[in-house]
Amino acid sequence: MLLIGVDYHPSFQTIVFFIEETGECGEQELDHSDGEAERFYRDLQRRGCNAAEAKGLLDLDPRPPSERTVTITSRRSSAATT
Numbered sequence: 001m002l003l004i005g006v007d008y009h010p011s012f013q014t015i016v017f018f019i020e021e022t023g024e025c026g027e028q029e030l031d032h033s034d035g036e037a038e039r040f041y042r043d044l045q046r047r048g049c050n051a052a053e054a055k056g057l058l059d060l061d062p063r064p065p066s067e068r069t070v071t072i073t074s075r076r077s078s079a080a081t082t
Helices: 036-046
Strands: 002-008 012-019 025-031
């Protein structure tokens, strides 16, 4: 199994990976402007890799998903803009 963690930024992203079968691991920075990140993910797709996305600390919640409550609040400012 290939496990990948991503730290996303608007102009680049840093990935770390672990290949369970071989024990190989590493870190790589992927640039968005030259298409490097897109090529990386398209290559994974061609190899038949599946993906799951997680944000925040929800994964650390030990309760079953059916028992979790997520509240989404807006962070928009109530101040008038000109």
